[in-house]
Every structure is written in structure tokens, then in C-alpha cells.
Amino acid sequence: QVQLVESGGGVVQPGGSLRLSCAASGFAFSTYGMHWVRQAPGKGLEWVAVISYDGSNKYYADSVKGRFTISRDNSKNTLYLQMNSLRAEDTAVYYCAKDPTPWSPTPLWGGMDVWGQGTTVTVSS
Amino acid sequence: DIQMTQSPSSLSASVGDRITITCRASQSVSTYLNWYQQKPGKAPTLLIYGASVRQSGVPSRFRGSGSGTDFNLAISSLQPEDFATYYCQQSYSSLLTLGGGTKVEIK
Numbered sequence: 001q002v003q004l005v006e007s008g009g010g011v012v013q014p015g016g017s018l019r020l021s022c023a024a025s026g027f028a029f030s031t032y033g034m035h036w037v038r039q040a041p042g043k044g045l046e047w048v049a050v051i052s053y054d055g056s057n058k059y060y061a062d063s064v065k066g067r068f069t070i071s072r073d074n075s076k077n078t079l080y081l082q083m084n085s086l087r088a089e090d091t092a093v094y095y096c097a098k099d100p101t102p103w104s105p106t107p108l109w110g111g112m113d114v115w116g117q118g119t120t121v122t123v124s125s
Numbered sequence: 126d127i128q129m130t131q132s133p134s135s136l137s138a139s140v141g142d143r144i145t146i147t148c149r150a151s152q153s154v155s156t157y158l159n160w161y162q163q164k165p166g167k168a169p170t171l172l173i174y175g176a177s178v179r180q181s182g183v184p185s186r187f188r189g190s191g192s193g194t195d196f197n198l199a200i201s202s203l204q205p206e207d208f209a210t211y212y213c214q215q216s217y218s219s220l221l222t223l224g225g226g227t228k229v230e231i232k
Contacts, residue, residue: 037169044210044212044224044226045226061220062220095169105219107155107217109178109216110159110174111161111173112161115168116168
């Protein structure tokens with residue numbers, strides 16, 4: 001079945017770094033765009049970043065631009081989120097999610113149609 | 126960035142009630158508007174895309190409508206499993222944004 005499994009979360013000090021992974025299975029990973037979305041404790045959902053099917057297009061929320069980097073390895077069916085210069089406000093559950101399209105920077109139909117179970121990142125001294 | 130505003134932020138309703146959640150965009154997003162449902166401790170699931178198209182497997186009691194800046198998610202005859210938080214999200218801009226959520230609680 002179609003599945004996304006995140007890993008790599010943990011506790012990190014402010015200013016530290018962490019790399020999240022999202023392992024995909026059950027679908028042709030290399031043909032779809034992928035997203036990261038986060039949810040701070042008790043708060044709503046916040047979109048973080050998107051990457052196109054081939055990695056040629058990447059976009060970031062203003063809150064993480066310049067600190068986070070989204071990437072993918074299609075040979076390993078894995079999505080990544082490198083998080084640097086972490087702040088307390090980055091504390092959240094991080095979800096990876098599949099786009100139903102290859103993704104391009106144009107208006108797109110479809111939403112995010114498959115989600116992982118999430119991995120928790122805590123930034124604290 | 127396009128701001129998405131949902132109302133109400135929470136509501137109480139009974140099983141069998143009909144409810145409507147509103148989502149307003151700060152600029153037109155045409156029909157590039159999606160709705161998600163999230164239950165406590167779980168990942169969100171896609172309910173509606175393209176403002177009005179139900180995702181495969183979503184019951185017909187969920188109905189999305191609207192275009193431009195104003196959108197609605199209606200649930201006719203609330204079921205126990207529908208008590209959850211609902212989010213709208215625009216996919217018109219490359220910088221995706223979501224509404225703050227509407228929590229639907231049991232009265």
C-alpha cells in the first residue's frame with residue numbers, strides 16, 4: 001500500500017541541526033512532488049517546503065527560508081529535510097506528504113493526498 | 126503570501142446536524158482550494174480538492190463549494206467520526222498556505 005514513514009526527529013539545542021527523512025513505498029516516488037508540513041504543539045498546520053519530482057523546483061515558507069533545505073533521492077525513494085539554525089519555534093511534528101502531481105510552480109489541483117505519521121522535533125536547551 | 130482565514134475557529138454540534146465551515150482567501154485562488162480533516166494525534170487526510178471534488182473514499186455528506194476568495198465546507202448529518210479539526214489550504218500560489226483550522230466538537 002501507499003506509505004510514507006518519517007524518521008530523524010529528536011531533541012536538539014537552539015542553533016543546532018537535524019535531518020529528517022521520509023521513506024516512500026507503494027507508489028512511483030520519482031514521479032511526484034513532495035511536501036513537508038509541520039504542526040507546533042496545540043497549533044494548526046503550517047506548510048514548510050515543496051520539491052518537484054526531479055528536484056529542480058524547491059519552494060520554502062518564509063519562516064524557514066535560508067535555514068531549511070528540502071531534497072530527495074529518487075534512487076532510494078526518500079525525501080529529506082535538512083534543518084539548520086534551529087529555533088524554539090521550530091518545535092513541531094513534521095509530516096511529509098505526497099503531491100498528486102509532479103509539481104511545478106503554477107496553480108495546481110489536488111492537494112496533498114498521502115501523509116506520513118509524523119516525526120517530532122523538539123528544540124530546547 | 127496568500128492568507129487563509131477560517132471561521133468559526135470552533136463549533137459545537139450534535140450527531141445528525143448540518144454544519145458549514147467558511148474559508149476566505151486574501152486574494153483570488155480561483156478553485157485551487159483544498160480541505161483536510163485531522164483527528165487528534167493523527168495525520169491530516171485530504172477530503173476535498175479543487176474546491177468541490179471529493180477525494181476517493183470521502184462520503185457524500187461532505188460538500189465543498191466556492192471560488193475566488195470565499196469557500197465553504199458543508200457536512201450534512203454529522204456522524205460521530207466527523208468530530209475533528211478541518212483545514213483549508215490554497216494551491217494557487219507556489220507558497221502554499223493553510224487556514225487556522227476549525228475544530229468541530231460534540232455538543
